[in-house]
Amino acid sequence: xxxxxxxxxxxxxxxxxxxxxxxxxxxxxxxxxxxxxxxxxxxxxxxxxxxxxxxxxxxxxxxxxxxxxxxxxxxxxxxxxxxxxxxxxxxxxxxxx
Numbered sequence: 260x261x262x263x264x265x266x267x268x269x270x271x272x273x274x275x276x277x278x279x280x281x282x283x284x285x286x287x288x289x290x291x292x293x294x295x296x297x298x299x300x301x302x303x304x305x306x307x308x309x310x311x312x313x314x315x316x317x318x319x320x321x322x323x324x325x326x327x328x329x330x331x332x333x334x335x336x337x338x339x340x341x342x343x344x345x346x347x348x349x350x351x352x353x354x355x356x
Contacts, residue, residue, distance in 0.1 A: 290348075292339040294332040301332035303339065314339075 291306040292314075303315040315335065317328035342348050 290343050292336045292343065294329075294336040301328045303332055303336045305339070 289308060293304050293306060295302055295304055297304075297313065297316070301317040302313050303317070305312045305314055315332070317332045320328060322331070339348070
């Protein structure tokens with residue numbers, strides 16, 4: 260066996276033996292998503308340690324009464340939160356002034 264195969268094997272073994280809680284708790288972003296009214300429009304907002312970030316303003320009303328801006332805001336915001344809680348959203352927010 261070549262020396263680099265041993266290193267790869269040890270690295271793989273170490274990665275497999277890490278506790279899941281340790282890995283997931285360090286990588287899990289602390290973001291809360293809310294649907295709120297800003298300037299008379301439903302808006303999906305991310306609340307982070309860096310501040311509040313307006314993500315989506317739900318302006319289009321052409322979807323009709325069965326899928327209103329409020330309905331879309333609540334549904335999409337909920338999905339953002341669900342995927343964030345599971346650690347499926349891997350990005351960083353940047354705030355520009």
